[in-house]
Amino acid sequence: MKKLLAAAAAALSLAACVSIEANEAPAAAAPSQTEVTRGIVTPFSDLFCNQGKVREAFMTHVAPGYIQHNPVAADGRDTAIAALEGFRAASPQMTCEVKRIIVDGNLAAVHSHVKPTPEHRGFAVVDILRVENGMIVEHWDVIQPVPETSRNNNTMF
Amino acid sequence: MKKALIAAAAASALAGGCVSVEMNSGPAGSTTQATRAVVAPFMEMFCTRGQVRAAFMRYMAEDYIQHNPNALDGRDAAIAHLEAFAAANPERTCEVQRLIVDGNLAAAHVRAMLKPGERPLAIVDIFRVENGRIAEHWDVVQPTPEASANPHPMF
Numbered sequence: 001m002k003k004l005l006a007a008a009a010a011a012l013s014l015a016a017c018v019s020i021e022a023n024e025a026p027a028a029a030a031p032s033q034t035e036v037t038r039g040i041v042t043p044f045s046d047l048f049c050n051q052g053k054v055r056e057a058f059m060t061h062v063a064p065g066y067i068q069h070n071p072v073a074a075d076g077r078d079t080a081i082a083a084l085e086g087f088r089a090a091s092p093q094m095t096c097e098v099k100r101i102i103v104d105g106n107l108a109a110v111h112s113h114v115k116p117t118p119e120h121r122g123f124a125v126v127d128i129l130r131v132e133n134g135m136i137v138e139h140w141d142v143i144q145p146v147p148e149t150s151r152n153n154n155t156m157f
Numbered sequence: 158m159k160k161a162l163i164a165a166a167a168a169s170a171l172a173g174g175c176v177s178v179e180m181n182s183g184p185a186g187s188t189t190q191a192t193r194a195v196v197a198p199f200m201e202m203f204c205t206r207g208q209v210r211a212a213f214m215r216y217m218a219e220d221y222i223q224h225n226p227n228a229l230d231g232r233d234a235a236i237a238h239l240e241a242f243a244a245a246n247p248e249r250t251c252e253v254q255r256l257i258v259d260g261n262l263a264a265a266h267v268r269a270m271l272k273p274g275e276r277p278l279a280i281v282d283i284f285r286v287e288n289g290r291i292a293e294h295w296d297v298v299q300p301t302p303e304a305s306a307n308p309h310p311m312f
Contacts, residue, residue, distance in 0.1 A: 034259070069312070071305035102264045102283070104189075104257040109264035111283060111295065124297045126281035128255070128266055140266065140311065142281045142297040150226035156295065157224065 033105050037131045041108040049096035054084045063135040091116040099157045106131050121146040124156045188260050192286045196263040204251035209239045217291045224295040246271045254312045279311045
């Protein structure tokens, strides 16, 4: 009799459990800030880096008053477009490959390999982007030329 | 009889028979938390407090994969390299500017100065965490220039 009671209690508790959660779960969870940021930075990086579509990437995803921390560029989206289109024009065989994207709240880090020509060892770049109101509003970066030799066999990427 | 059964069921449900799933911290969320719980204290110990050996022994996997071209694979090689570096630069500073953690990856944006009066270095360290330890490391390191085209620091 006790066993039956325990078994019935367990079964009922599972049923109660399921119904409690069904009643408390919201119909559709709002996306987290991290997922909102990811939804901007991923297409931006693909357009800008992988596809080399500088203007389209910036006009779609970057705010006009974009704050710039890269020491060779002035503030602002239009300045950035001009500078980056300039680099691409000077190196028409330039390639850029996104290696990984790390997103946390309103910040993202994009690790990429940029090569002015196919024969060039290229540069390792990490861009850090801050998103606000659906647009990229601030940018930091760190850039390092890939050296000729390495003490390990793993590439910088 | 029925009342007792329902009461028992309710008590059992409340007592933790239910596993509640938080909407925004399913498997991805909990991996991110686990990664942050390794990388944040590692950076505090290694970077902010300069405790190389303690930080590496506690938080790095022994067979840590190294992508920094100046270093060998493995934790012991990293400790040797960094202890030598620390000895050569006893007044160095290291400040984490921001930490970005996502699943099993983390990026730390760091401002480091080797010797007082020198220009600082801008660094991003990227870590991959596996089974509670840092298993892989990439970095990008750039000396900060004298002049800038904008009014902001690199950080």
